[in-house]
Amino acid sequence: MAISETGPKTRIQARKRELILEAALDIFSENGFRGSTIDQIAEAAGMSKPNLLYYFRSKEHIHETLIHRLLETWLAPLEHMNEDGDPVAEIIGYVRRKIEMSRDLPRESRLFANEMLHGAPRTMAMLDGELKELVDKKALVLKHWMEAGRIATLDPWHLIFSIWATTQHYADFDVQVRAVLGSTRGGDGRFHDATNFLQQFYVNALRPQGKDNSNT
């Protein structure tokens, strides 16, 4: 009898399901949902298609599981930003954690990007539920820091967007980044350079200014 509706029972099932999810992450993140076939995933996982379908009842189901897991990972770093810490250090810390994620979990980043790009059909509920609440909460923290004059006054929501954008860019647009940097600067050091840049960049952008000179 097929499993997959109830949680995995045996250790073997858990391990095989893990193997499939690992393979599926490879395939999905590279080719998108529609661009990936069950056969590809099965081969990458070292098993036959019907065998894979014994562990997951459909391609959709694999994808859904993958996305659900991803979301937890994705929210964690923002959650971690602490109201009581030093504002600039906390924000920079968040930026660094996000860059590390782009470096270490590029497949997850691309899977997420693909989902957003196509209208978030399987994520919508979570976006204007959990995510919105978390961002609103953290935006308030940023706002307090701004009102206390500890960082520059900027739209907190868009500030968070800018962090997402600049950091995830290094995973999602990796091909472009590497092409533009070329063989000398586009190697393994690019994440180090990116981190340095973003740190300087955000330190500058967040420095509160006594007198305003931001008008054109």
Added chain:
Amino acid sequence: MAISETGPKTRIQARKRELILEAALDIFSENGFRGSTIDQIAEAAGMSKPNLLYYFRSKEHIHETLIHRLLETWLAPLEHMNEDGDPVAEIIGYVRRKIEMSRDLPRESRLFANEMLHGAPRTMAMLDGELKELVDKKALVLKHWMEAGRIATLDPWHLIFSIWATTQHYADFDVQVRAVLGSTRGGDGRFHDATNFLQQFYVNALRPQGKDNSNT
């Protein structure tokens, strides 16, 4: 006899091909290449599948044409950044043009993003050809501005990446942006807010500083 290899001959052909490309942009940008079918595109263009295939010899060919056109549009705004202008005004101007593109050409942005996300199979040559050359050229301009002390010293390439990332984010991650901002702030005004934020943000980040206080 089918056309499509040689350029369009009559005005009717040109108009029909245009119609198809317009429909294809809708479909491709929403569903990705593999996720789109010729039937969908044909229906959106108001014609039958064989009729569409009379104007373009394959799905691949439509996509290729679309991508090629897109690239010209995509490079134009950076080209426009002028060495002889005021550095901050020039950079901010570039940011504004990019944001306008995210607002007015979101389908093109998503088509491009999708291409990058999946490894730029049909764009690679142009990335480390034309694009790299252009970026290198403009990075040099930025470097000169920095050396003259007119803007803060930052890695010029990564500075350009940050502009791409922050602006394109509003097209590519539109669903997420709208969900997080909610119904009140996520309406039509979001691009206006984004523009204001990014302007302030870049003005801050680029302001050169006499004394260094960027270390942790």
Added chain:
DNA sequence: TCAAAATTTGACCGTTTGGAAAAAATTGGC
């Protein structure tokens, strides 16, 4: 007006794909 060229349609084809069914093989407890 009429023939040639261009365009549109309908019917069709081979392949790929997601998935089902059932038999065969393996494993685990006694």
Added chain:
DNA sequence: GCCAATTTTTTCCAAACGGTCAAATTTTGA
């Protein structure tokens, strides 16, 4: 060593899809 549950493989299917082809229709130009 044997039975039952689990896992794997073989075979197959129906729908979707990219694309072809020839016939029918419309348009164009002399």
